[in-house]
Amino acid sequence: MTTHAYQKCINPDCAATFDLLQVLSKCPNCGNLVDVQYEWDELDVPESLQWFEKRWADRRNPLDFSGVWRFRELIPFPRQADVLTIGEGQTMLKQSDGLAREIGLAPGSLFLQYEGLNLSGSFKDNGMTAAFTHAKMTGAKTAACASTGNTSASMACFAAATGLMEPIIFVGSGKIAYGKLSQALDFGGKTVQIEGDFDDAMARVLETCEQTGMYLMNTLNPFRLEGQKAIMFRVLEGLGWEPPDWIVVPGGNLGNSSAFGKAFMELHRLGLINRVPRVAIINSTGADTLSRLVNQEGLRWNGGHVDDGVIERFYKQMDAENRRANTIASAIEINRPVNLKKALRTLDFTGGVVRAVPDEAILDAKALVGRCGIGCEPASAASVAGTKLLREEGVISANDRVACVLTGHQLKDPNATVNYHSLPPEQIPEKLGRYGVRSAAYQNRPVAAANDLDSILKVIERE
Numbered sequence: 122m123t124t125h126a127y128q129k130c131i132n133p134d135c136a137a138t139f140d141l142l143q144v145l146s147k148c149p150n151c152g153n154l155v156d157v158q159y160e161w162d163e164l165d166v167p168e169s170l171q172w173f174e175k176r177w178a179d180r181r182n183p184l185d186f187s188g189v190w191r192f193r194e195l196i197p198f199p200r201q202a203d204v205l206t207i208g209e210g211q212t213m214l215k216q217s218d219g220l221a222r223e224i225g226l227a228p229g230s231l232f233l234q235y236e237g238l239n240l241s242g243s244f245k246d247n248g249m250t251a252a253f254t255h256a257k258m259t260g261a262k263t264a265a266c267a268s269t270g271n272t273s274a275s276m277a278c279f280a281a282a283t284g285l286m287e288p289i290i291f292v293g294s295g296k297i298a299y300g301k302l303s304q305a306l307d308f309g310g311k312t313v314q315i316e317g318d319f320d321d322a323m324a325r326v327l328e329t330c331e332q333t334g335m336y337l338m339n340t341l342n343p344f345r346l347e348g349q350k351a352i353m354f355r356v357l358e359g360l361g362w363e364p365p366d367w368i369v370v371p372g373g374n375l376g377n378s379s380a381f382g383k384a385f386m387e388l389h390r391l392g393l394i395n396r397v398p399r400v401a402i403i404n405s406t407g408a409d410t411l412s413r414l415v416n417q418e419g420l421r422w423n424g425g426h427v428d429d430g431v432i433e434r435f436y437k438q439m440d441a442e443n444r445r446a447n448t449i450a451s452a453i454e455i456n457r458p459v460n461l462k463k464a465l466r467t468l469d470f471t472g473g474v475v476r477a478v479p480d481e482a483i484l485d486a487k488a489l490v491g492r493c494g495i496g497c498e499p500a501s502a503a504s505v506a507g508t509k510l511l512r513e514e515g516v517i518s519a520n521d522r523v524a525c526v527l528t529g530h531q532l533k534d535p536n537a538t539v540n541y542h543s544l545p546p547e548q549i550p551e552k553l554g555r556y557g558v559r560s561a562a563y564q565n566r567p568v569a570a571a572n573d574l575d576s577i578l579k580v581i582e583r584e
């Protein structure tokens with residue numbers, strides 16, 4: 122067992138530390154989030170990021186094959202023998218000049234980090250391999266999560282592939298895209314549909330874990346975030362280890378944005394990068410807690426002294442108005458993001474910004490991503506819609522190098538895609554109509570033809 126990894130409360134007034142093998146979803150002293158921390162001076166860390174390239178030569182070693190564990194010196198909490206990997210992180214960073222042109226960036230400036238290539242079809246696998254590894258180290262037998270869909274797909278996938286833990290899934294009923302629900306069922310996850318939304322499911326899973334000792338796989342679990350740091354390592358790898366100017370990421374529970382900030386804090390501290398990219402976090406306007414708190418209420422990290430009063434008042438008001446998260450981008454349909462404070466830390470350390478984009482902009486951006494030959498699910502496209510907005514505002518310049526994280530696969534939510542492309546506005550179902558999706562700027566409607574060559578040729582010519 123490495124003794125150079127431990128857990129620590131992020132609140133500087135508390136700063137309590139805990140053993141690596143404790144299972145924590147919050148600091149028992151003060152209730153704040155906990156981090157995994159390392160005694161870096163005691164650990165062997167490569168002198169440059171290029172060093173990791175030697176791992177490319179040995180893809181038969183599962184740890185070198187993994188897009189997470191080939192960076193294991195930067196995630197040094199398990200022994201190699203403890204690692205549970207299913208081959209996560211086989212992703213790519215794709216430059217897209219066509220999309221760059223559409224959103225106002227210069228050729229050569231826009232890169233898409235496509236996480237849909239993970240085994241379960243979303244970036245969640247990056248974190249799940251680390252959390253499963255920790256769960257195994259603690260001897261856990263049951264894994265539980267609340268999910269808008271992708272966490273449950275990934276958790277059930279890891280449980281099925283490793284056979285080590287029984288997966289219990291909490292979802293809001295009717296709140297999960299079909300592609301994701303189908304995965305949870307196919308992988309054999311016990312799926313509990315709760316009358317309520319994600320925020321309700323999250324509250325119930327926390328109670329259940331507390332009472333039963335089931336291992337929590339949500340990103341309150343700091344080990345998930347350790348694995349998700351690797352998404353940034355791979356973006357740097359794709360760029361020849363030269364940091365971009367911007368990382369743009371959708372914000373839901375804010376685990377990713379929290380993990381990215383921690384990755385850059387550590388890389389910077391270790392002298393492995395000399396410039397830190399700015400992180401832009403993109404909410405949907407239908408679930409914009411972070412954007413409101415930062416841009417309207419002025420909430421800041423403030424050296425770790427976050428103003429809890431502002432957050433409490435905000436949630437009280439939200440409950441009084443009975444405001445519920447409501448967006449077509451179901452993966453970010455979250456109004457009480459559990460990693461809020463860590464995301465504030467990311468914004469502070471990287472000079473980041475937060476924006477919210479409406480569902481129409483998200484779906485149009487999604488169609489554009491499809492047109493450039495990748496495709497993604499709705500929430501992922503928030504990063505592209507957000508980049509476009511930040512270009513229009515002049516916050517991002519035309520020549521800035523921007524990496525957008527495409528968090529999930531195109532086939533996760535086929536209903537959203539088919540409805541966007543095929544239905545005339547008056548027929549858009551309530552589920553979409555409620556979100557005000559009426560424009561379809563990039564719509565590609567299927568056309569009907571009679572079953573004979575003449576009518577088919579006529580239809581093709583007309584189109």
Ligand SMILES: *Cc1c(COP(=O)(O)O)cnc(C)c1O
Nearest residue numbers: 271373374375376377452528529
């Ligand atoms: C989970 C998820 C998000 C939100 O990520 P957070 O880390 O919760 O902010 C965005 N997009 C997709 C596809 C996801 O699965």
Ligand SMILES: [Zn+2]
Nearest residue numbers: 130135148151
């Ligand atoms: Zn504490």
